[in-house]
Amino acid sequence: xxxxxxxxxxxxxxxxxxxxxxxxxxxxxxxxxxxxxxxxxxxxxxxxxxxxxxxxxxxxxxxxxxxxxxxxxxxxxxxxxxxxxxxxxxxxxxxxxxxxxxxxxxxxxxxxxxxxxxxxxxxxxxxxxxxxxxxxxxxxxxxxxxxxxxxxxxxxxxxxxxxxxxxxxxxxxxxxxxxxxxxxxxxxxxxxxxxxxxxx
Amino acid sequence: xxxxxxxxxxxxxxxxxxxxxxxxxxxxxxxxxxxxxxxxxxxxxxxxxxxxxxxxxxxxxxxxxxxxxxxxxxxxxxxxxxxxxxxxxxxxxxxxxxxxxxxxxxxxxxxxxxxxxxxxxxxxxxxxxxxxxxxxxxxxxxxxxxxxxxxxxxxxxxxxxxxxxxxxxxxxxxxxxxxxxxxxxxxxxxxxxxxxxxxxxxxxxx
Numbered sequence: 001x002x003x004x005x006x007x008x009x010x011x012x013x014x015x016x017x018x019x020x021x022x023x024x025x026x027x028x029x030x031x032x033x034x035x036x037x038x039x040x041x042x043x044x045x046x047x048x049x050x051x052x053x054x055x056x057x058x059x060x061x062x063x064x065x066x067x068x069x070x071x072x073x074x075x076x077x078x079x080x081x082x083x084x085x086x087x088x089x090x091x092x093x094x095x096x097x098x099x100x101x102x103x104x105x106x107x108x109x110x111x112x113x114x115x116x117x118x119x120x121x122x123x124x125x126x127x128x129x130x131x132x133x134x135x136x137x138x139x140x141x142x143x144x145x146x147x148x149x150x151x152x153x154x155x156x157x158x159x160x161x162x163x164x165x166x167x168x169x170x171x172x173x174x175x176x177x178x179x180x181x182x183x184x185x186x187x188x189x190x191x192x193x194x195x196x197x198x199x200x
Numbered sequence: 201x202x203x204x205x206x207x208x209x210x211x212x213x214x215x216x217x218x219x220x221x222x223x224x225x226x227x228x229x230x231x232x233x234x235x236x237x238x239x240x241x242x243x244x245x246x247x248x249x250x251x252x253x254x255x256x257x258x259x260x261x262x263x264x265x266x267x268x269x270x271x272x273x274x275x276x277x278x279x280x281x282x283x284x285x286x287x288x289x290x291x292x293x294x295x296x297x298x299x300x301x302x303x304x305x306x307x308x309x310x311x312x313x314x315x316x317x318x319x320x321x322x323x324x325x326x327x328x329x330x331x332x333x334x335x336x337x338x339x340x341x342x343x344x345x346x347x348x349x350x351x352x353x354x355x356x357x358x359x360x361x362x363x364x365x366x367x368x369x370x371x372x373x374x375x376x377x378x379x380x381x382x383x384x385x386x387x388x389x390x391x392x393x394x395x396x397x398x399x400x401x402x403x404x405x406x
Contacts, residue, residue, distance in 0.1 A: 018220065021220045021221070021223070021224040022224070024221075024224045024225075024228065025223075025224040025227050025228045025231070026228070026231075027228070028224065028225060028228025028229065028231075028232065029227075029228045029229075029231035029232040029235065030232065031228075031232065032228065032229055032231075032232025032233060032236070033232040033233075033235045033236050033239075035232075036232065036233060036236040037236055037239065037240075037267050037268060037271045038267055038271075040236075040240070040270070040271035040274050040275060041270050041271060041273075041274040043274075044271075044274035044275050046275075046277055047273070047274045047275075047277055048273070048277045048278070048279050050277075051277050066329075068328045068329060072277075072328055073277055073278065073279060074276050074277060074278050074323075074326060074327025074328060075276075075278050075280075075288070075290075075323065075327040075376060076279075076327075077319050077321060077337070077376070077378050078321050078329050078336035078337050079319045079321065079336075079337055079339050080319075105316065105317050105380055105381065107281070107285040107286070107380070109261070109279075109281075109282045109285060111279070114270065114273075114274065115273055115274070115279055116261075116262075116263055116265060116270070117261050117262065117263060117282035118263050119282075120261070120281075120282025120283065120284040120285050121284050121285075122284065122285060122380070122381050124381065125284070169279060171285075173317055173319070173339070173380065174339075175317070175339050175340070175341035175342065176339065176341055176342050
Protein backbone atom coordinates (compact mmCIF):
# COMPACT_ATOMS: atom_id res chain seq x y z
CA UNK A 1 0.00 0.00 0.00
CA UNK A 2 1.35 3.47 -0.93
CA UNK A 3 0.10 6.83 0.21
CA UNK A 4 -0.21 9.44 -2.49
CA UNK A 5 2.10 12.18 -1.38
CA UNK A 6 1.13 15.72 -2.43
CA UNK A 7 3.14 17.17 -5.27
CA UNK A 8 5.13 19.84 -3.49
CA UNK A 9 6.00 21.53 -6.75
CA UNK A 10 2.36 22.23 -7.72
CA UNK A 11 1.48 25.95 -7.76
CA UNK A 12 -1.34 25.42 -5.25
CA UNK A 13 1.05 23.97 -2.75
CA UNK A 14 3.57 26.75 -3.27
CA UNK A 15 0.90 29.43 -3.00
CA UNK A 16 -0.37 27.97 0.27
CA UNK A 17 3.17 27.85 1.60
CA UNK A 18 3.76 31.49 0.72
CA UNK A 19 0.36 32.73 1.91
CA UNK A 20 1.71 34.59 4.99
CA UNK A 21 4.19 36.52 2.85
CA UNK A 22 1.60 37.31 0.20
CA UNK A 23 -0.76 38.58 2.89
CA UNK A 24 2.08 40.65 4.39
CA UNK A 25 2.86 42.10 0.96
CA UNK A 26 -0.69 43.40 0.53
CA UNK A 27 -0.90 44.70 4.10
CA UNK A 28 2.39 46.58 3.63
CA UNK A 29 1.21 47.93 0.26
CA UNK A 30 -2.06 49.13 1.82
CA UNK A 31 -0.29 50.85 4.72
CA UNK A 32 2.24 52.51 2.43
CA UNK A 33 -0.58 53.69 0.15
CA UNK A 34 -2.59 55.22 3.01
CA UNK A 35 0.43 56.81 4.69
CA UNK A 36 1.81 58.29 1.49
CA UNK A 37 -1.57 59.81 0.55
CA UNK A 38 -2.04 61.30 4.02
CA UNK A 39 1.53 62.62 4.14
CA UNK A 40 1.43 64.20 0.68
CA UNK A 41 0.13 67.66 1.76
CA UNK A 42 3.01 67.89 4.26
CA UNK A 43 5.65 66.51 1.94
CA UNK A 44 4.75 68.34 -1.27
CA UNK A 45 7.33 71.06 -1.83
CA UNK A 46 5.65 72.73 -4.75
CA UNK A 47 2.16 73.26 -3.35
CA UNK A 48 0.24 76.49 -3.90
CA UNK A 49 1.57 78.14 -0.72
CA UNK A 50 5.17 77.45 -1.74
CA UNK A 51 4.49 78.83 -5.21
CA UNK A 52 2.98 82.00 -3.76
CA UNK A 53 5.36 82.52 -0.84
CA UNK A 54 8.15 84.11 -2.84
CA UNK A 55 5.79 86.41 -4.68
CA UNK A 56 3.69 87.69 -1.81
CA UNK A 57 4.83 89.56 1.31
CA UNK A 58 3.10 89.06 4.64
CA UNK A 59 0.03 91.11 5.57
CA UNK A 60 -0.05 92.95 2.31
CA UNK A 61 -2.24 92.57 -0.71
CA UNK A 62 -0.30 91.57 -3.79
CA UNK A 63 -1.60 91.28 -7.33
CA UNK A 64 -0.15 88.21 -8.98
CA UNK A 65 0.16 87.34 -12.60
CA UNK A 66 -0.01 83.70 -13.56
CA UNK A 67 2.26 83.03 -16.53
CA UNK A 68 3.15 79.43 -17.43
CA UNK A 69 6.26 78.27 -15.58
CA UNK A 70 7.30 76.44 -12.42
CA UNK A 71 5.32 78.80 -10.16
CA UNK A 72 2.17 78.58 -12.27
CA UNK A 73 -1.09 77.91 -10.50
CA UNK A 74 -2.83 75.34 -12.69
CA UNK A 75 -6.52 75.44 -13.59
CA UNK A 76 -6.87 79.17 -12.99
CA UNK A 77 -9.45 81.00 -15.05
CA UNK A 78 -7.63 83.28 -17.55
CA UNK A 79 -10.57 85.71 -17.25
CA UNK A 80 -9.92 86.37 -13.56
CA UNK A 81 -7.34 88.65 -12.00
CA UNK A 82 -5.70 87.31 -8.86
CA UNK A 83 -4.55 88.90 -5.65
CA UNK A 84 -3.36 87.25 -2.49
CA UNK A 85 -2.69 88.41 1.04
CA UNK A 86 -0.50 86.05 3.01
CA UNK A 87 -1.00 86.23 6.75
CA UNK A 88 0.59 85.09 9.97
CA UNK A 89 -1.69 85.54 12.95
CA UNK A 90 0.81 84.72 15.69
CA UNK A 91 1.16 88.43 16.58
CA UNK A 92 -2.01 90.13 15.41
CA UNK A 93 -5.25 89.41 13.60
CA UNK A 94 -5.72 90.34 9.96
CA UNK A 95 -8.27 92.85 8.71
CA UNK A 96 -9.57 93.04 5.19
CA UNK A 97 -11.49 96.12 4.04
CA UNK A 98 -12.79 97.34 0.75
CA UNK A 99 -15.58 98.98 -1.16
CA UNK A 100 -17.15 96.49 -3.53
CA UNK A 101 -20.24 98.46 -4.53
CA UNK A 102 -20.89 97.90 -8.23
CA UNK A 103 -17.71 95.88 -8.56
CA UNK A 104 -18.86 92.91 -10.60
CA UNK A 105 -17.85 89.42 -9.55
CA UNK A 106 -15.23 89.21 -6.79
CA UNK A 107 -14.49 85.92 -5.05
CA UNK A 108 -12.89 85.63 -1.66
CA UNK A 109 -11.47 82.47 -0.18
CA UNK A 110 -9.69 82.26 3.14
CA UNK A 111 -7.25 79.39 3.10
CA UNK A 112 -4.95 77.59 5.46
CA UNK A 113 -1.31 76.71 4.84
CA UNK A 114 -2.39 73.73 2.72
CA UNK A 115 -4.62 75.75 0.42
CA UNK A 116 -7.85 74.46 1.94
CA UNK A 117 -10.55 77.12 2.06
CA UNK A 118 -11.96 77.47 5.57
CA UNK A 119 -14.30 80.17 4.34
CA UNK A 120 -15.35 81.39 0.90
CA UNK A 121 -17.74 84.06 -0.29
CA UNK A 122 -18.50 86.32 -3.23
CA UNK A 123 -18.91 90.11 -3.33
CA UNK A 124 -22.61 89.52 -2.63
CA UNK A 125 -21.79 88.06 0.76
CA UNK A 126 -21.10 91.54 2.14
CA UNK A 127 -23.50 94.01 3.61
CA UNK A 128 -24.16 96.91 1.21
CA UNK A 129 -21.04 96.17 -0.80
CA UNK A 130 -18.71 96.97 2.10
CA UNK A 131 -16.08 94.35 2.75
CA UNK A 132 -14.98 94.18 6.37
CA UNK A 133 -13.49 90.94 7.63
CA UNK A 134 -11.30 90.05 10.59
CA UNK A 135 -9.32 86.80 10.41
CA UNK A 136 -8.04 85.76 13.81
CA UNK A 137 -7.15 82.80 15.96
CA UNK A 138 -9.70 81.56 18.48
CA UNK A 139 -7.91 83.28 21.37
CA UNK A 140 -7.74 86.59 19.49
CA UNK A 141 -11.43 86.35 18.61
CA UNK A 142 -12.30 85.77 22.24
CA UNK A 143 -10.31 88.86 23.18
CA UNK A 144 -12.09 90.88 20.49
CA UNK A 145 -15.56 89.78 21.58
CA UNK A 146 -14.69 90.56 25.21
CA UNK A 147 -14.24 94.16 24.07
CA UNK A 148 -17.74 94.28 22.56
CA UNK A 149 -20.43 96.14 24.45
CA UNK A 150 -23.53 94.33 25.66
CA UNK A 151 -25.90 95.40 22.90
CA UNK A 152 -23.40 95.83 20.12
CA UNK A 153 -23.53 93.60 17.12
CA UNK A 154 -20.18 93.53 15.36
CA UNK A 155 -20.27 95.24 12.00
CA UNK A 156 -17.48 93.10 10.60
CA UNK A 157 -17.35 89.44 9.73
CA UNK A 158 -15.17 87.50 12.15
CA UNK A 159 -13.47 84.39 10.87
CA UNK A 160 -11.65 81.96 13.11
CA UNK A 161 -8.54 80.46 11.49
CA UNK A 162 -7.46 76.99 12.51
CA UNK A 163 -3.78 77.70 12.01
CA UNK A 164 -1.94 81.00 12.34
CA UNK A 165 -0.54 80.95 8.83
CA UNK A 166 -2.50 80.98 5.61
CA UNK A 167 -3.60 83.35 2.89
CA UNK A 168 -6.59 85.14 1.45
CA UNK A 169 -7.10 84.59 -2.25
CA UNK A 170 -9.15 87.19 -4.10
CA UNK A 171 -10.24 86.72 -7.68
CA UNK A 172 -11.93 89.43 -9.72
CA UNK A 173 -13.61 88.48 -12.97
CA UNK A 174 -12.94 90.67 -16.00
CA UNK A 175 -15.94 89.92 -18.20
CA UNK A 176 -14.08 91.17 -21.27
CA UNK A 177 -10.46 92.16 -21.95
CA UNK A 178 -11.40 95.85 -21.68
CA UNK A 179 -12.28 95.38 -18.03
CA UNK A 180 -9.00 93.81 -16.92
CA UNK A 181 -7.59 97.14 -15.75
CA UNK A 182 -10.75 97.91 -13.75
CA UNK A 183 -10.58 94.48 -12.11
CA UNK A 184 -6.94 95.08 -11.14
CA UNK A 185 -7.72 98.51 -9.71
CA UNK A 186 -10.55 97.06 -7.71
CA UNK A 187 -8.24 94.40 -6.24
CA UNK A 188 -5.65 97.05 -5.42
CA UNK A 189 -8.24 99.16 -3.61
CA UNK A 190 -8.80 96.38 -1.06
CA UNK A 191 -6.74 96.83 2.06
CA UNK A 192 -5.29 93.86 3.85
CA UNK A 193 -3.26 94.60 6.97
CA UNK A 194 -2.56 93.30 10.42
CA UNK A 195 -4.98 94.72 12.97
CA UNK A 196 -3.47 96.29 16.06
CA UNK A 197 -5.41 95.05 19.06
CA UNK A 198 -7.33 97.75 20.91
CA UNK A 199 -5.46 99.36 23.78
CA UNK A 200 -5.94 97.32 26.92
CA UNK B 201 25.33 12.56 8.64
CA UNK B 202 21.62 12.66 9.27
CA UNK B 203 22.03 15.50 11.76
CA UNK B 204 24.07 17.61 9.41
CA UNK B 205 21.46 17.18 6.69
CA UNK B 206 18.78 18.46 9.07
CA UNK B 207 20.98 21.43 10.02
CA UNK B 208 21.56 22.19 6.40
CA UNK B 209 17.81 22.06 5.73
CA UNK B 210 17.05 24.41 8.62
CA UNK B 211 19.69 26.91 7.49
CA UNK B 212 18.25 26.73 4.00
CA UNK B 213 14.75 27.42 5.27
CA UNK B 214 16.04 30.39 7.31
CA UNK B 215 17.56 31.84 4.18
CA UNK B 216 14.34 31.18 2.30
CA UNK B 217 12.40 33.05 5.01
CA UNK B 218 14.76 35.99 4.83
CA UNK B 219 14.43 36.03 1.08
CA UNK B 220 10.64 35.91 1.24
CA UNK B 221 10.49 38.58 3.98
CA UNK B 222 12.64 40.93 1.94
CA UNK B 223 10.61 40.25 -1.16
CA UNK B 224 7.30 40.85 0.64
CA UNK B 225 8.50 44.13 2.18
CA UNK B 226 10.09 45.37 -1.03
CA UNK B 227 7.16 44.47 -3.25
CA UNK B 228 4.72 45.85 -0.66
CA UNK B 229 6.52 49.22 -0.60
CA UNK B 230 6.68 49.34 -4.37
CA UNK B 231 3.03 48.40 -4.82
CA UNK B 232 1.91 50.90 -2.17
CA UNK B 233 3.86 53.78 -3.70
CA UNK B 234 2.81 52.85 -7.22
CA UNK B 235 -0.87 52.76 -6.27
CA UNK B 236 -0.54 56.18 -4.57
CA UNK B 237 1.14 57.63 -7.65
CA UNK B 238 -1.59 56.16 -9.86
CA UNK B 239 -4.36 57.56 -7.66
CA UNK B 240 -2.80 61.05 -7.69
CA UNK B 241 -2.03 61.02 -11.38
CA UNK B 242 -5.43 59.82 -12.55
CA UNK B 243 -7.89 61.08 -10.00
CA UNK B 244 -9.08 64.12 -8.13
CA UNK B 245 -10.49 62.33 -5.12
CA UNK B 246 -14.01 61.21 -4.42
CA UNK B 247 -17.29 62.99 -5.01
CA UNK B 248 -16.91 63.63 -8.75
CA UNK B 249 -20.01 64.72 -10.64
CA UNK B 250 -20.18 63.67 -14.25
CA UNK B 251 -22.54 65.15 -16.83
CA UNK B 252 -21.79 64.10 -20.41
CA UNK B 253 -18.13 64.92 -21.18
CA UNK B 254 -17.88 67.19 -18.11
CA UNK B 255 -16.55 66.18 -14.72
CA UNK B 256 -16.49 68.34 -11.63
CA UNK B 257 -15.06 67.87 -8.13
CA UNK B 258 -17.12 70.28 -6.06
CA UNK B 259 -15.62 69.19 -2.75
CA UNK B 260 -11.96 69.62 -3.71
CA UNK B 261 -11.68 73.23 -2.54
CA UNK B 262 -13.82 72.62 0.52
CA UNK B 263 -12.63 72.30 4.05
CA UNK B 264 -13.80 68.71 4.27
CA UNK B 265 -12.03 67.54 1.10
CA UNK B 266 -11.04 63.87 1.21
CA UNK B 267 -7.37 62.88 1.61
CA UNK B 268 -7.00 62.05 -2.09
CA UNK B 269 -8.28 65.47 -3.15
CA UNK B 270 -5.89 67.13 -0.68
CA UNK B 271 -2.95 65.09 -1.92
CA UNK B 272 -3.73 65.91 -5.56
CA UNK B 273 -4.04 69.63 -4.76
CA UNK B 274 -0.75 69.60 -2.84
CA UNK B 275 1.01 68.04 -5.80
CA UNK B 276 -0.44 70.17 -8.60
CA UNK B 277 -0.59 73.45 -6.65
CA UNK B 278 -4.17 73.94 -7.74
CA UNK B 279 -6.41 76.24 -5.70
CA UNK B 280 -9.88 74.90 -6.37
CA UNK B 281 -12.94 77.10 -5.93
CA UNK B 282 -14.59 76.99 -2.54
CA UNK B 283 -18.17 75.81 -2.65
CA UNK B 284 -19.57 79.33 -2.09
CA UNK B 285 -17.60 80.67 -5.05
CA UNK B 286 -18.83 78.37 -7.77
CA UNK B 287 -18.30 75.11 -9.60
CA UNK B 288 -15.56 73.98 -11.98
CA UNK B 289 -16.04 71.35 -14.67
CA UNK B 290 -13.38 69.87 -16.91
CA UNK B 291 -13.80 68.13 -20.24
CA UNK B 292 -10.99 66.04 -21.71
CA UNK B 293 -12.92 64.80 -24.71
CA UNK B 294 -16.05 65.34 -26.80
CA UNK B 295 -19.57 64.12 -26.07
CA UNK B 296 -18.83 60.89 -27.96
CA UNK B 297 -15.96 60.16 -25.57
CA UNK B 298 -13.07 60.85 -27.97
CA UNK B 299 -10.10 62.66 -26.36
CA UNK B 300 -9.50 66.23 -27.60
CA UNK B 301 -6.97 66.66 -30.37
CA UNK B 302 -5.77 70.07 -31.50
CA UNK B 303 -5.90 68.94 -35.14
CA UNK B 304 -9.69 68.73 -34.98
CA UNK B 305 -12.46 71.33 -34.84
CA UNK B 306 -14.91 71.17 -31.97
CA UNK B 307 -18.24 72.90 -31.59
CA UNK B 308 -19.61 73.58 -28.14
CA UNK B 309 -23.37 73.97 -28.02
CA UNK B 310 -25.35 75.75 -25.29
CA UNK B 311 -27.01 75.43 -22.74
CA UNK B 312 -24.88 76.39 -19.77
CA UNK B 313 -26.38 75.84 -16.30
CA UNK B 314 -27.77 78.83 -14.45
CA UNK B 315 -25.04 81.00 -12.93
CA UNK B 316 -24.45 84.69 -12.32
CA UNK B 317 -21.42 84.47 -14.62
CA UNK B 318 -19.71 81.64 -16.42
CA UNK B 319 -16.44 81.25 -18.30
CA UNK B 320 -15.23 78.60 -20.71
CA UNK B 321 -11.46 78.41 -21.17
CA UNK B 322 -8.98 76.26 -23.02
CA UNK B 323 -6.00 74.79 -21.16
CA UNK B 324 -3.29 72.28 -21.90
CA UNK B 325 -3.24 68.90 -20.15
CA UNK B 326 -1.39 70.35 -17.16
CA UNK B 327 -3.94 73.07 -16.56
CA UNK B 328 -1.75 75.83 -17.99
CA UNK B 329 -2.94 78.39 -20.48
CA UNK B 330 -1.98 77.68 -24.06
CA UNK B 331 0.58 80.34 -24.92
CA UNK B 332 0.25 82.52 -27.99
CA UNK B 333 -1.33 85.73 -26.73
CA UNK B 334 -4.62 84.79 -28.28
CA UNK B 335 -8.05 84.47 -26.76
CA UNK B 336 -7.97 81.84 -24.03
CA UNK B 337 -11.65 81.58 -23.35
CA UNK B 338 -15.08 83.14 -23.39
CA UNK B 339 -17.06 84.65 -20.56
CA UNK B 340 -20.83 84.89 -20.36
CA UNK B 341 -20.45 88.59 -21.23
CA UNK B 342 -18.53 88.01 -24.46
CA UNK B 343 -20.61 85.44 -26.27
CA UNK B 344 -22.09 86.44 -29.61
CA UNK B 345 -25.59 85.09 -30.00
CA UNK B 346 -27.13 85.08 -33.45
CA UNK B 347 -30.57 84.84 -31.94
CA UNK B 348 -31.69 85.21 -28.37
CA UNK B 349 -31.11 81.84 -26.79
CA UNK B 350 -28.72 79.22 -28.02
CA UNK B 351 -25.13 79.87 -29.04
CA UNK B 352 -22.12 77.89 -30.17
CA UNK B 353 -18.37 78.24 -29.60
CA UNK B 354 -15.91 76.73 -32.10
CA UNK B 355 -12.46 75.47 -31.12
CA UNK B 356 -10.22 75.38 -34.18
CA UNK B 357 -6.73 76.08 -35.45
CA UNK B 358 -8.31 77.93 -38.38
CA UNK B 359 -10.16 81.25 -38.16
CA UNK B 360 -13.89 80.67 -37.66
CA UNK B 361 -16.81 83.11 -37.74
CA UNK B 362 -18.75 83.79 -34.55
CA UNK B 363 -17.36 82.63 -31.23
CA UNK B 364 -13.97 81.30 -32.22
CA UNK B 365 -11.66 79.84 -29.60
CA UNK B 366 -8.25 79.52 -31.29
CA UNK B 367 -5.88 76.69 -30.52
CA UNK B 368 -2.31 76.19 -31.70
CA UNK B 369 0.30 73.47 -31.67
CA UNK B 370 -0.21 69.73 -31.44
CA UNK B 371 -1.39 67.32 -28.82
CA UNK B 372 -4.41 67.42 -26.59
CA UNK B 373 -6.12 70.10 -24.54
CA UNK B 374 -8.78 70.48 -21.89
CA UNK B 375 -11.81 72.70 -21.60
CA UNK B 376 -12.71 74.23 -18.27
CA UNK B 377 -16.21 75.51 -17.55
CA UNK B 378 -16.58 77.67 -14.48
CA UNK B 379 -19.97 78.54 -13.06
CA UNK B 380 -19.58 81.48 -10.68
CA UNK B 381 -22.09 82.18 -7.95
CA UNK B 382 -24.40 79.44 -9.11
CA UNK B 383 -27.43 78.14 -7.22
CA UNK B 384 -26.29 74.66 -8.26
CA UNK B 385 -23.50 74.69 -5.68
CA UNK B 386 -25.75 73.33 -3.00
CA UNK B 387 -27.10 70.34 -4.89
CA UNK B 388 -24.57 69.75 -7.61
CA UNK B 389 -25.48 66.08 -7.93
CA UNK B 390 -28.64 66.98 -9.83
CA UNK B 391 -26.95 68.37 -12.95
CA UNK B 392 -28.07 66.31 -15.93
CA UNK B 393 -26.22 65.85 -19.19
CA UNK B 394 -28.84 67.97 -20.99
CA UNK B 395 -28.10 70.99 -18.79
CA UNK B 396 -24.40 71.04 -19.71
CA UNK B 397 -22.83 72.13 -23.02
CA UNK B 398 -22.61 69.44 -25.70
CA UNK B 399 -19.26 69.07 -27.49
CA UNK B 400 -19.27 67.88 -31.08
CA UNK B 401 -16.17 66.97 -33.06
CA UNK B 402 -15.95 68.35 -36.58
CA UNK B 403 -13.34 68.05 -39.30
CA UNK B 404 -9.83 66.85 -38.43
CA UNK B 405 -6.74 67.92 -40.40
CA UNK B 406 -3.37 66.26 -40.41
